[in-house]
Amino acid sequence: MAEDVFKALADPTRRHILDELVERGGQTLFEICARLVTKHGLGLSRQAISQHLAVLESAGLVRTRRQGRYKFHDLNTEPLERIATRWLRPDAPESTP
Amino acid sequence: MAEDVFKALADPTRRHILDELVERGGQTLFEICARLVTKHGLGLSRQAISQHLAVLESAGLVRTRRQGRYKFHDLNTEPLERIATRWLRPDAPESTP
DNA sequence: TTGATAGGCAAGCTTCCACTTGCCTATGGT
DNA sequence: ACCATAGGCAAGTGGAAGCTTGCCTATCAA
Numbered sequence: 001m002a003e004d005v006f007k008a009l010a011d012p013t014r015r016h017i018l019d020e021l022v023e024r025g026g027q028t029l030f031e032i033c034a035r036l037v038t039k040h041g042l043g044l045s046r047q048a049i050s051q052h053l054a055v056l057e058s059a060g061l062v063r064t065r066r067q068g069r070y071k072f073h074d075l076n077t078e079p080l081e082r083i084a085t086r087w088l089r090p091d092a093p094e095s096t097p
Numbered sequence: 098m099a100e101d102v103f104k105a106l107a108d109p110t111r112r113h114i115l116d117e118l119v120e121r122g123g124q125t126l127f128e129i130c131a132r133l134v135t136k137h138g139l140g141l142s143r144q145a146i147s148q149h150l151a152v153l154e155s156a157g158l159v160r161t162r163r164q165g166r167y168k169f170h171d172l173n174t175e176p177l178e179r180i181a182t183r184w185l186r187p188d189a190p191e192s193t194p
Numbered sequence: 195t196t197g198a199t200a201g202g203c204a205a206g207c208t209t210c211c212a213c214t215t216g217c218c219t220a221t222g223g224t
Numbered sequence: 225a226c227c228a229t230a231g232g233c234a235a236g237t238g239g240a241a242g243c244t245t246g247c248c249t250a251t252c253a254a
Contacts, residue, residue, distance in 0.1 A: 003109065010107035011212080012100060015183075022184050029231065048213050050231075069221040069230050077185055084181030086112075087119050088174055108242080126201065145243050147201075166200050166251040 001059070005079045008059035014052050016040050018061065021075040028070050029053065098157060102176045105156035111149050113137050115158065118172040125167050126150065 008014055013036075020035050021027065027035070033049050036042040053073060056062040060079045065072050105111055110133075117132050118124065124132070130146050133139040150170060153159040157176045162169050 006103075006106050006112070009103050013212085015103070018184050030229085044212095045214060046231085047215085047233095051212075071231070075184065080181050080184060084177050087115050087172065087177060104241095110242090127199085141242095142244060143201085144203095144245085148242075168201070 002079070002083055004055075004059040005061065005083055008055050008061055011052065011055075013042060013044065013048075014056055016042060017049070017052055017056065018075060021062065021073060025074045026072045028072060032073065099176070099180060101152075101156040102158065102180055105152050105158055108149065108152075110139060110141065110145075111153055113139065114146070114149055114153065115172060118159065118170060122171045123169040125169060129170065 016036060017032060020032055020039070029046065029050055032053070033044070033046055036044065036049065053062060053064075057064060057073075061076055063074045063076045065074070113133060114129060117129055117136070126143065126147055129150070130141070130143055133141065133146065150159060150161075154161060154170075158173055160171045160173045162171070
């Protein structure tokens with residue numbers, strides 16, 4: 001849903017996660033936690049990041065794949081490619097609520 | 098500044114306001130209120146819309162001009178043109194001014 | 195001047211969101 | 225088997241966001 005994409009992008013922590021995944025795909029939850037601390041100075045709990053990842057995944061911005069006890073996260077830019085052009089083309093046949 | 102753009106776009110009512118301003122620029126607050134009711138079925142108070150417009154304006158998405166007792170609102174798409182390309186690859190088929 | 199229109203300011207309420215805490219399951223190494 | 229690692233579930237909390245209500249100012253027409 002495009003609705004969820006906007007809400008997912010509203011939080012600065014989630015945008016930092018996307019920045020991290022764009023720089024290096026296929027990271028686990030613990031890797032993302034560690035990199036958010038060292039590179040962005042964000043000292044959040046593991047659960048907080050996990051919940052943020054759940055929001056990003058349900059918005060379609062993050063794809064996950066399980067492998068053993070690891071869960072790898074990858075960025076999916078496909079939902080991003082439409083949302084910004086919604087108000088940029090006045091003559092586009094837009095009908096999304 | 099870009100932080101405020103994401104937060105401004107997070108609310109569905111504000112996105113409907115942008116839809117309205119893209120369709121017809123230079124509307125007053127009362128016009129926007131009326132059109133949100135008749136076209137989108139949103140029954141909100143005048144103050145609610147006014148506060149939404151303030152958020153959009155402080156995010157740079159709406160420009161206002163006073164004329165007598167009227168205050169006209171216009172869309173400014175300039176902040177939108179960068180936010181979506183933030184996580185897109187450099188080879189994305191997007192116009193980069 | 196009077197009254198109607200267009201808009202603003204501020205307090206209060208309610209719901210939602212981000213975050214934490216504690217406990218749980220599952221996988222893998224030794 | 226044991227234990228550390230990787231992750232999930234659920235309840236609880238603080239604060240921000242959205243909306244309303246009431247009152248106020250400013251502009252224009254009669």
